Amino acid sequence: MTVHVTGKIHKPGVYQLPSGSRVTDAVTAAGGVSRGASTGSLNLARRLIDGEQIVVGGAAGQAAPGSPITDPAASAVLDLNSATTDQLEQLPGVGEVLAARIAEFRNSHGGFATVEQLREVSGIGPRKFDELKARVRV
Known part of the structure:
Protein backbone atom coordinates (compact mmCIF):
# COMPACT_ATOMS: atom_id res chain seq x y z
CA MET A 1 0.00 0.00 0.00
CA THR A 2 1.08 3.57 -0.62
CA VAL A 3 0.59 6.43 1.85
CA HIS A 4 1.61 10.09 1.97
CA VAL A 5 3.11 11.23 5.28
CA THR A 6 3.33 14.99 5.77
CA GLY A 7 3.39 17.66 8.44
CA LYS A 8 5.79 17.78 11.35
CA ILE A 9 7.80 14.73 10.36
CA HIS A 10 11.52 14.25 9.66
CA LYS A 11 11.18 12.91 6.11
CA PRO A 12 7.79 13.80 4.60
CA GLY A 13 6.94 11.91 1.46
CA VAL A 14 5.19 8.98 -0.16
CA TYR A 15 5.94 5.56 1.33
CA GLN A 16 5.22 1.97 0.34
CA LEU A 17 4.20 -0.12 3.36
CA PRO A 18 3.00 -3.70 3.71
CA SER A 19 -0.72 -4.38 3.76
CA GLY A 20 -2.03 -4.28 7.32
CA SER A 21 0.38 -1.52 8.39
CA ARG A 22 -0.71 1.00 10.97
CA VAL A 23 -0.30 4.77 11.31
CA THR A 24 2.66 4.24 13.65
CA ASP A 25 4.43 2.29 10.87
CA ALA A 26 3.97 5.20 8.45
CA VAL A 27 5.31 7.69 11.01
CA THR A 28 8.34 5.46 11.63
CA ALA A 29 8.97 5.04 7.89
CA ALA A 30 9.00 8.83 7.56
CA GLY A 31 11.75 9.16 10.15
CA GLY A 32 9.59 9.89 13.16
CA VAL A 33 7.96 13.01 14.52
CA SER A 34 9.85 16.31 14.45
CA ARG A 35 11.02 17.72 17.77
CA GLY A 36 8.19 19.41 19.64
CA ALA A 37 5.45 17.97 17.42
CA SER A 38 2.52 16.09 18.90
CA THR A 39 0.85 12.94 17.65
CA GLY A 40 -2.11 13.52 19.96
CA SER A 41 -4.48 14.04 17.03
CA LEU A 42 -3.46 10.75 15.38
CA ASN A 43 -4.68 7.28 16.22
CA LEU A 44 -1.30 5.56 15.88
CA ALA A 45 -2.92 2.11 16.15
CA ARG A 46 -5.35 2.61 13.22
CA ARG A 47 -4.80 0.45 10.14
CA LEU A 48 -3.79 2.37 7.04
CA ILE A 49 -5.81 2.57 3.85
CA ASP A 50 -4.04 2.59 0.49
CA GLY A 51 -3.74 6.10 -0.91
CA GLU A 52 -4.40 8.00 2.30
CA GLN A 53 -2.54 10.99 3.68
CA ILE A 54 -1.26 11.12 7.26
CA VAL A 55 -0.79 14.66 8.63
CA VAL A 56 1.50 14.67 11.67
CA GLY A 57 1.22 17.52 14.17
CA GLY A 58 -2.01 18.93 12.75
CA ALA A 59 -5.35 19.32 14.44
CA ALA A 60 -7.62 16.29 14.43
CA GLY A 61 -8.96 15.72 10.93
CA GLN A 62 -6.67 18.39 9.45
CA ALA A 63 -5.34 17.89 5.95
CA ALA A 64 -2.32 19.42 4.33
CA PRO A 65 -2.84 22.89 2.82
CA GLY A 66 -4.61 22.66 -0.52
CA SER A 67 -5.79 19.11 0.12
CA PRO A 68 -9.52 18.43 -0.06
CA ILE A 69 -9.18 15.45 2.29
CA THR A 70 -10.35 16.16 5.83
CA ASP A 71 -10.50 12.58 7.10
CA PRO A 72 -8.33 10.26 4.97
CA ALA A 73 -9.87 7.06 6.31
CA ALA A 74 -13.38 8.31 5.62
CA SER A 75 -12.72 9.52 2.09
CA ALA A 76 -10.25 6.99 0.67
CA VAL A 77 -11.44 4.91 -2.29
Missing part, protein backbone atom coordinates in the same frame (compact mmCIF):
# COMPACT_ATOMS: atom_id res chain seq x y z
CA LEU A 78 -10.87 1.19 -1.81
CA ASP A 79 -10.06 -1.31 -4.53
CA LEU A 80 -12.59 -4.13 -4.20
CA ASN A 81 -10.07 -6.63 -5.54
CA SER A 82 -7.25 -5.85 -3.13
CA ALA A 83 -8.81 -4.41 0.03
CA THR A 84 -8.51 -6.48 3.18
CA THR A 85 -11.59 -7.30 5.22
CA ASP A 86 -10.36 -4.82 7.85
CA GLN A 87 -10.25 -2.10 5.20
CA LEU A 88 -13.69 -3.05 3.88
CA GLU A 89 -15.07 -2.71 7.42
CA GLN A 90 -14.14 0.98 7.31
CA LEU A 91 -16.72 1.57 4.58
CA PRO A 92 -20.04 3.07 5.76
CA GLY A 93 -22.43 0.40 6.96
CA VAL A 94 -19.99 -2.47 6.37
CA GLY A 95 -19.26 -4.62 9.40
CA GLU A 96 -17.34 -7.83 9.87
CA VAL A 97 -20.02 -10.07 8.32
CA LEU A 98 -20.60 -7.96 5.20
CA ALA A 99 -16.84 -7.47 4.68
CA ALA A 100 -16.43 -11.25 4.79
CA ARG A 101 -19.24 -11.65 2.23
CA ILE A 102 -17.57 -9.14 -0.11
CA ALA A 103 -14.24 -10.99 0.22
CA GLU A 104 -15.94 -14.36 -0.35
CA PHE A 105 -17.70 -13.05 -3.48
CA ARG A 106 -14.36 -11.74 -4.76
CA ASN A 107 -12.63 -15.06 -4.12
CA SER A 108 -15.38 -17.24 -5.60
CA HIS A 109 -15.83 -15.08 -8.73
CA GLY A 110 -12.18 -14.38 -9.51
CA GLY A 111 -12.49 -10.75 -8.43
CA PHE A 112 -14.82 -7.91 -9.26
CA ALA A 113 -15.02 -6.83 -12.91
CA THR A 114 -17.26 -3.84 -12.12
CA VAL A 115 -18.35 -1.92 -9.02
CA GLU A 116 -21.95 -2.81 -9.92
CA GLN A 117 -21.20 -6.46 -9.04
CA LEU A 118 -21.42 -5.39 -5.39
CA ARG A 119 -25.20 -5.61 -5.86
CA GLU A 120 -24.78 -9.38 -6.15
CA VAL A 121 -23.32 -9.64 -2.63
CA SER A 122 -25.86 -10.80 -0.07
CA GLY A 123 -26.74 -7.88 2.21
CA ILE A 124 -26.07 -5.10 -0.30
CA GLY A 125 -29.34 -3.66 -1.48
CA PRO A 126 -29.96 -0.52 -3.56
CA ARG A 127 -29.53 1.90 -0.64
CA LYS A 128 -26.32 0.29 0.63
CA PHE A 129 -24.95 0.17 -2.93
CA ASP A 130 -25.64 3.90 -3.35
CA GLU A 131 -23.67 4.57 -0.15
CA LEU A 132 -20.72 2.45 -1.29
CA LYS A 133 -20.36 2.98 -5.03
CA ALA A 134 -18.38 6.23 -4.78
CA ARG A 135 -16.11 4.76 -2.11
CA VAL A 136 -14.89 1.70 -4.08
CA ARG A 137 -13.27 0.88 -7.40
CA VAL A 138 -12.08 -2.18 -9.33
Whole structure:
Protein backbone atom coordinates (compact mmCIF):
# COMPACT_ATOMS: atom_id res chain seq x y z
CA MET A 1 0.00 0.00 0.00
CA THR A 2 1.08 3.57 -0.62
CA VAL A 3 0.59 6.43 1.85
CA HIS A 4 1.61 10.09 1.97
CA VAL A 5 3.11 11.23 5.28
CA THR A 6 3.33 14.99 5.77
CA GLY A 7 3.39 17.66 8.44
CA LYS A 8 5.79 17.78 11.35
CA ILE A 9 7.80 14.73 10.36
CA HIS A 10 11.52 14.25 9.66
CA LYS A 11 11.18 12.91 6.11
CA PRO A 12 7.79 13.80 4.60
CA GLY A 13 6.94 11.91 1.46
CA VAL A 14 5.19 8.98 -0.16
CA TYR A 15 5.94 5.56 1.33
CA GLN A 16 5.22 1.97 0.34
CA LEU A 17 4.20 -0.12 3.36
CA PRO A 18 3.00 -3.70 3.71
CA SER A 19 -0.72 -4.38 3.76
CA GLY A 20 -2.03 -4.28 7.32
CA SER A 21 0.38 -1.52 8.39
CA ARG A 22 -0.71 1.00 10.97
CA VAL A 23 -0.30 4.77 11.31
CA THR A 24 2.66 4.24 13.65
CA ASP A 25 4.43 2.29 10.87
CA ALA A 26 3.97 5.20 8.45
CA VAL A 27 5.31 7.69 11.01
CA THR A 28 8.34 5.46 11.63
CA ALA A 29 8.97 5.04 7.89
CA ALA A 30 9.00 8.83 7.56
CA GLY A 31 11.75 9.16 10.15
CA GLY A 32 9.59 9.89 13.16
CA VAL A 33 7.96 13.01 14.52
CA SER A 34 9.85 16.31 14.45
CA ARG A 35 11.02 17.72 17.77
CA GLY A 36 8.19 19.41 19.64
CA ALA A 37 5.45 17.97 17.42
CA SER A 38 2.52 16.09 18.90
CA THR A 39 0.85 12.94 17.65
CA GLY A 40 -2.11 13.52 19.96
CA SER A 41 -4.48 14.04 17.03
CA LEU A 42 -3.46 10.75 15.38
CA ASN A 43 -4.68 7.28 16.22
CA LEU A 44 -1.30 5.56 15.88
CA ALA A 45 -2.92 2.11 16.15
CA ARG A 46 -5.35 2.61 13.22
CA ARG A 47 -4.80 0.45 10.14
CA LEU A 48 -3.79 2.37 7.04
CA ILE A 49 -5.81 2.57 3.85
CA ASP A 50 -4.04 2.59 0.49
CA GLY A 51 -3.74 6.10 -0.91
CA GLU A 52 -4.40 8.00 2.30
CA GLN A 53 -2.54 10.99 3.68
CA ILE A 54 -1.26 11.12 7.26
CA VAL A 55 -0.79 14.66 8.63
CA VAL A 56 1.50 14.67 11.67
CA GLY A 57 1.22 17.52 14.17
CA GLY A 58 -2.01 18.93 12.75
CA ALA A 59 -5.35 19.32 14.44
CA ALA A 60 -7.62 16.29 14.43
CA GLY A 61 -8.96 15.72 10.93
CA GLN A 62 -6.67 18.39 9.45
CA ALA A 63 -5.34 17.89 5.95
CA ALA A 64 -2.32 19.42 4.33
CA PRO A 65 -2.84 22.89 2.82
CA GLY A 66 -4.61 22.66 -0.52
CA SER A 67 -5.79 19.11 0.12
CA PRO A 68 -9.52 18.43 -0.06
CA ILE A 69 -9.18 15.45 2.29
CA THR A 70 -10.35 16.16 5.83
CA ASP A 71 -10.50 12.58 7.10
CA PRO A 72 -8.33 10.26 4.97
CA ALA A 73 -9.87 7.06 6.31
CA ALA A 74 -13.38 8.31 5.62
CA SER A 75 -12.72 9.52 2.09
CA ALA A 76 -10.25 6.99 0.67
CA VAL A 77 -11.44 4.91 -2.29
CA LEU A 78 -10.87 1.19 -1.81
CA ASP A 79 -10.06 -1.31 -4.53
CA LEU A 80 -12.59 -4.13 -4.20
CA ASN A 81 -10.07 -6.63 -5.54
CA SER A 82 -7.25 -5.85 -3.13
CA ALA A 83 -8.81 -4.41 0.03
CA THR A 84 -8.51 -6.48 3.18
CA THR A 85 -11.59 -7.30 5.22
CA ASP A 86 -10.36 -4.82 7.85
CA GLN A 87 -10.25 -2.10 5.20
CA LEU A 88 -13.69 -3.05 3.88
CA GLU A 89 -15.07 -2.71 7.42
CA GLN A 90 -14.14 0.98 7.31
CA LEU A 91 -16.72 1.57 4.58
CA PRO A 92 -20.04 3.07 5.76
CA GLY A 93 -22.43 0.40 6.96
CA VAL A 94 -19.99 -2.47 6.37
CA GLY A 95 -19.26 -4.62 9.40
CA GLU A 96 -17.34 -7.83 9.87
CA VAL A 97 -20.02 -10.07 8.32
CA LEU A 98 -20.60 -7.96 5.20
CA ALA A 99 -16.84 -7.47 4.68
CA ALA A 100 -16.43 -11.25 4.79
CA ARG A 101 -19.24 -11.65 2.23
CA ILE A 102 -17.57 -9.14 -0.11
CA ALA A 103 -14.24 -10.99 0.22
CA GLU A 104 -15.94 -14.36 -0.35
CA PHE A 105 -17.70 -13.05 -3.48
CA ARG A 106 -14.36 -11.74 -4.76
CA ASN A 107 -12.63 -15.06 -4.12
CA SER A 108 -15.38 -17.24 -5.60
CA HIS A 109 -15.83 -15.08 -8.73
CA GLY A 110 -12.18 -14.38 -9.51
CA GLY A 111 -12.49 -10.75 -8.43
CA PHE A 112 -14.82 -7.91 -9.26
CA ALA A 113 -15.02 -6.83 -12.91
CA THR A 114 -17.26 -3.84 -12.12
CA VAL A 115 -18.35 -1.92 -9.02
CA GLU A 116 -21.95 -2.81 -9.92
CA GLN A 117 -21.20 -6.46 -9.04
CA LEU A 118 -21.42 -5.39 -5.39
CA ARG A 119 -25.20 -5.61 -5.86
CA GLU A 120 -24.78 -9.38 -6.15
CA VAL A 121 -23.32 -9.64 -2.63
CA SER A 122 -25.86 -10.80 -0.07
CA GLY A 123 -26.74 -7.88 2.21
CA ILE A 124 -26.07 -5.10 -0.30
CA GLY A 125 -29.34 -3.66 -1.48
CA PRO A 126 -29.96 -0.52 -3.56
CA ARG A 127 -29.53 1.90 -0.64
CA LYS A 128 -26.32 0.29 0.63
CA PHE A 129 -24.95 0.17 -2.93
CA ASP A 130 -25.64 3.90 -3.35
CA GLU A 131 -23.67 4.57 -0.15
CA LEU A 132 -20.72 2.45 -1.29
CA LYS A 133 -20.36 2.98 -5.03
CA ALA A 134 -18.38 6.23 -4.78
CA ARG A 135 -16.11 4.76 -2.11
CA VAL A 136 -14.89 1.70 -4.08
CA ARG A 137 -13.27 0.88 -7.40
CA VAL A 138 -12.08 -2.18 -9.33
